[in-house]
Amino acid sequence: MLLKEIKNIFHLELDAIYGKEEVDSFFYLLIEHYFNLERFVLAIQPNLVIDKEQETVIFQALSELKLEKPIQHIIGTAYFMDLDFMVNKHVLIPRPETEELVRWILDDFKTAAKALTILDMGTGSGCIPISLDKNLTHTKVFGLDISTDALKVAEENNGLLGAGVKFLQADMLSLNTETSAKELNQKFDIIISNPPYVRELEKAEMHNNVIDHEPSLALFVPDEDPLKFYTAVVKFAAEHLNENGCLYLEINQYLGEETKQLLLDSNFKTIELRKDMFGNDRMIKGIRK
Template identity: 45%
Template structure:
């Protein structure tokens, strides 16, 4: 079987879960990983015959994908901000919009600050990328899940950096340690928004990292903002990834708590997805 024929098989077999473009992108990820080639090479060499051992691997991957399991979990890996990350069912798969949040932090913080705390670390994608690009920072990360922290520790080792991992519930956590930067991508999807989501996300990704109640959807933003008021140094930075539907309410939390220089930022799709705020001098 050649590359083109296998791509067609992927697209047809995954039509229940994905449209043609999504299925093609999934095939490209799987084929690039197995064949050790770039996506451009897949297009250029699409008539090339696939070795039997590689064809068998890609067929096995397709069998797993037909259960609805995300391709990153099937492969056990993904790329985030140019770095490799292991992923399991215990952590969220890193999203492109979170890359935009990380980029925003890097461009603002640079060499101005010394300590950073990431809240809700999951795979460790945010703190690991930030430590890689801002090596002068002392970086710590909190997560309630011990299993997620194991994945984050593996990813830190994979990317040859050191971060301090803390198992804690931010709704109950307190410390005397002060930070210059706090960044968080907390759970923010309301139960009522489940209908908009892919079935494979609902089945295969950890709900505690995704969902909040319809009655109190901003519980983590309130808690983290209060924590930041106590544990951010003067002129410290607070960065959030946010629910696009709740940007006004999230903004109001920070206004009410008297943060300054509050900035709302859209992602590349034009959605209100990030907020930055500062503490008083």
């Protein structure tokens, strides 16, 4: 079958769900992933034919896209900070906004003269600590998560990408209990967290491919206590950051000022609330006094 005919079928079946540009992106990502074909191949070979086995693969992907399964789950990887991370239903798919947070940290510490000790709280796929470990030298990087399944993914990414992150299982809501890992009983130069922050009332704004296929444990918080994870992280950071250590948080765009107040109440200084590429309040930084 002609590859260009399959592309037309993709648009006929999917444009109403995703829009033309997104469908183009899906199609080219799939042919690159499965067939090692560049996106410009149809301009060079407009009559390119794929065989029956290849047809089966790409039409299976089409069926899954019609069910609004994330493209990253279909191909099994997500691109983040110039790295390919394995992802599945047990971890959040890394977002561009989170990449902005990582780049903020790298901008602040790329030329750091001393060795850094870093902790990522709620690590999921491990995309944040692994990216930092790969881009900063002389670091000791830790990532924690409550989910055993998420930590399996993080450990696999750690090995596949040649990083040296130490992953720990712990509940960030009860880090001061005796069950906390001994590695958490130290001081850190940087603490990062992208914890659950989507209120139940905001579900209506979300697409089905997120609600149905990504872990609710990593997404949602009660409407009546939307900052419960931030309260725990800020408390831990106030006690476990070195003097002038930095706390970086990805946040709910609607709760920027409330999150900033948490840092003020815990005596953080030089607090900066920063917008993402879409103009939403999305990340915050505070320095421990």
